[in-house]
Structure formats: C-alpha cells, structure tokens
Amino acid sequence: MTIEPYQWAVRCPETEAKLAIRGLSKTFGTGAEAVHALVPLDLMVADGDFLCVVGPSGCGKTTLLNLVAGFETPSTGTVRLDGKDISGPGAERGVVFQQGALFNWMNVLENVAFGPRACGESKALAHRKALATLDMVGLKDFALKYPYQLSGGMQQRVGIARALTNDPQVLLMDEPFAALDQQTRETLLAEIRQLWQRTGKTILWITHSIEEALFLATHIVVMSPRPGRVRAAFRSRFNESKDPLITVAPDFVEAKRQIIHLLGQDANKEEV
Ligand SMILES: Nc1ncnc2c1ncn2[C@@H]1O[C@H](COP(=O)(O)OP(=O)(O)OP(=O)(O)O)[C@@H](O)[C@H]1O
Ligand SMILES: [Mg+2]
Known part of the structure; x- marks a missing residue:
C-alpha cells in the first residue's frame, strides 16, 4: 500500500462535487493588522470522501472548516454543497468541535x-x-x-x-479527539472509521496527526504554514486495511515519513 498524489482541485468535476471550494480565501483584520489565514484555495470533495487536512499550527485549518461550516464568511470565493452556495450554518453539515461544546x-x-x-x-x-x-x-x-x-x-x-x-450529508470535525488520551483516541478512531464505512458520509477532518490522517482518510491534503495553501495532496488506502497493527506497518511508516518530510521542508521557509 502507498499514498499517491492527486489533483485536489480537479478531484471530480465541480458539478459532481459534494463540496466545491473555489477561490476561497480569508483575511482577518485590515491594513498592517491583516492576517492572511487562507490564500485562494480550490478544493473538490466527492460524495463519500474522507478528507483529512493536516498542517502546522496556525496554517488555517480551523478557518477552512469554519468557512465550510458557515461560521465565517469568505473574503473571496465560494463554498458550494451539492451545487448550492453556503451562506451560513445548516443542518446538512454536522460539526464536531475539539471539546467543550456540550450544553x-x-x-x-x-x-x-x-x-x-x-x-x-x-x-x-x-x-x-x-x-x-x-x-x-x-x-x-x-x-x-x-x-x-x-x-x-x-x-x-x-x-x-x-x-x-x-x-447531515457532511461531517465537519476539527481535531475532535486531540484532547483525549492515546488509548481512548485509538478506540474512537476505529469507531469513526467504521461509522464512515457504514454510513458513507462525506467527512472533512482536521488534524495535526499524520498518523490519524493515514488511518482514516481516503484523501489527505497537506497545508503549508500561514498563509494557508495546499502544499500537496494524496490518495490514501490505508483506511481499507484490516490489519490492527497497520500504523506500524513499514509502508504506513514510509507514507508518514513522506508527509513529515514535506512539512519539514515548509518549516524552514519564511512566512510570505
Ligand atoms: N477570528 C480571528 N481573528 C483574527 N485572526 C484569526 C482569527 N481566527 C484565526 N485567526 C488567525 O488565522 C490564522 C489561522 O488560524 P487557524 O485557527 O485557522 O489555524 P489552525 O491551522 O487551525 O491552527 P491550530 O492547528 O493551532 O488549530 C492564525 O494566524 C490565527 O491567528
Ligand atoms: Mg485549529
């Protein structure tokens, strides 16, 4: 098994995309205070994709999720769900936060x-x-x-x-298990994978963890440091594996190494 690069902007025709993200950017504040969280981004997500977005802290992952959730408005560009513009939160998108979101x-x-x-x-x-x-x-x-x-x-x-x-048609999850201990996390990750297999929902999953992304995703988008842009994207098939020890299998570790290498290259670059 391996990971293969794919063209995230043309993953599927826009007319067939579950989520179609076009020219999406977000700048917080203005003038000298402006923070460019996301530069214009194109990303197509097909129905049933389990898309994991990984990237360093502050690269705009939560901003991207909030734009898709409709909690933030874009500075430029559009997000479409089944061809319809998203203009605010909606019941067809279910959001899970990192923690503390219960009443x-x-x-x-x-x-x-x-x-x-x-x-x-x-x-x-x-x-x-x-x-x-x-x-x-x-x-x-x-x-x-x-x-x-x-x-x-x-x-x-x-x-x-x-x-x-x-x-919901789409689940949006922002590091939902980041605050949990390793063992609980592993149990819940296996459950989420089963849930996705059972329901075929489209999932957008934000994480710091490359291992988590490789375990769960059909597609992995690697973002570069702020201002957030897609650095590379991969089709992954490790989530089909039935091996309980998949995360220590040599090809899994090699895929992890490739992504760490990509992120490491970015860490040495200056912020634009
Ligand atoms: N409401 C806001 N007002 C001003 N700046 C913001 C706001 N929300 C995010 N930012 C800035 O946008 C950038 C991206 O933030 P974001 O929360 O999307 O990063 P992230 O990739 O989710 O980081 P982490 O992995 O630490 O959660 C950061 O520089 C952050 O300071
Ligand atoms: Mg975040």
Whole structure:
C-alpha cells in the first residue's frame, strides 16, 4: 500500500462535487493588522470522501472548516454543497468541535436532540432520533446523565451523536479527539472509521496527526504554514486495511515519513 498524489482541485468535476471550494480565501483584520489565514484555495470533495487536512499550527485549518461550516464568511470565493452556495450554518453539515461544546445544563439526550428541536421537530420525534444516534455511538444507557458525569471520550461521543442526529450529508470535525488520551483516541478512531464505512458520509477532518490522517482518510491534503495553501495532496488506502497493527506497518511508516518530510521542508521557509 502507498499514498499517491492527486489533483485536489480537479478531484471530480465541480458539478459532481459534494463540496466545491473555489477561490476561497480569508483575511482577518485590515491594513498592517491583516492576517492572511487562507490564500485562494480550490478544493473538490466527492460524495463519500474522507478528507483529512493536516498542517502546522496556525496554517488555517480551523478557518477552512469554519468557512465550510458557515461560521465565517469568505473574503473571496465560494463554498458550494451539492451545487448550492453556503451562506451560513445548516443542518446538512454536522460539526464536531475539539471539546467543550456540550450544553452543561442539558442532559445527554437533550444535548443530542437539540439539532432536530432547533429545526422545529417535535420533542418526541427529536428524542427518538437522539436515542437512535446515541445507540449508534454506544451511549444509549447514558441518555439521562449530564455531561459532567461522563468521561472526556464519552463527551466526544455525545458530540458526534449530536452532529449525526440531523442526518447531515457532511461531517465537519476539527481535531475532535486531540484532547483525549492515546488509548481512548485509538478506540474512537476505529469507531469513526467504521461509522464512515457504514454510513458513507462525506467527512472533512482536521488534524495535526499524520498518523490519524493515514488511518482514516481516503484523501489527505497537506497545508503549508500561514498563509494557508495546499502544499500537496494524496490518495490514501490505508483506511481499507484490516490489519490492527497497520500504523506500524513499514509502508504506513514510509507514507508518514513522506508527509513529515514535506512539512519539514515548509518549516524552514519564511512566512510570505
Ligand atoms: N477570528 C480571528 N481573528 C483574527 N485572526 C484569526 C482569527 N481566527 C484565526 N485567526 C488567525 O488565522 C490564522 C489561522 O488560524 P487557524 O485557527 O485557522 O489555524 P489552525 O491551522 O487551525 O491552527 P491550530 O492547528 O493551532 O488549530 C492564525 O494566524 C490565527 O491567528
Ligand atoms: Mg485549529
């Protein structure tokens, strides 16, 4: 197994892309204070892709995710979902944050039912949907607990259940497991991979971890330091492997080395 470069901007025709990102840039502030977080970026994501974005701290990964989520507005360019411009948050995009995004005053069931309730669904139906997704992430028995009564890993599972309850077309995940211990992370990564295999959802996953990207992704975009641009992109097939020790297999380690090398080259360059 190996990773192969692919042309991220022409991954698929724009008319067929699940997510079509065209000329997307973001500058925060103006004049001497301006921070160019993302320079114009083209990126096509096909239906069912598991796209991982890796890159150094501050290269614009969260900015990219926030633009796709509709939490930020672009300075230039567009993001289209199934051909329609994104102009704000929407139920067809489920977002999972790094941590701490649960409502502490609501129990698990209410947290997970929040999305459907906000979309105007009845309490009974929203709770039914919430219980079904809690079942999917193995937390049905914890529905009436409050977030503080759960471990960090369980809280992240609730976050995932919440993002899934509206049955979104795209999942947007910003380092969702970064704050967890290694063992919990590995368990949840395997679960996410299964969830993707089962549901075929399109996933945009932000991470610092090259290993995580290789384990999960169908496609990996490597970004360069600020201002964020795509440095390289790879088609990856390690996520098809059934080998429980895949992350220490020689070809996996070689792929990791290639990406580390790319990021290392950038680390020596001056900021533009
Ligand atoms: N709301 C904001 N106002 C001003 N500058 C911002 C804002 N959000 C992000 N930035 C700047 O944009 C750049 C990119 O930030 P971003 O959070 O997207 O990076 P990142 O790749 O997610 O980093 P990390 O890996 O540390 O999470 C940074 O220089 C940051 O200071
Ligand atoms: Mg970030």
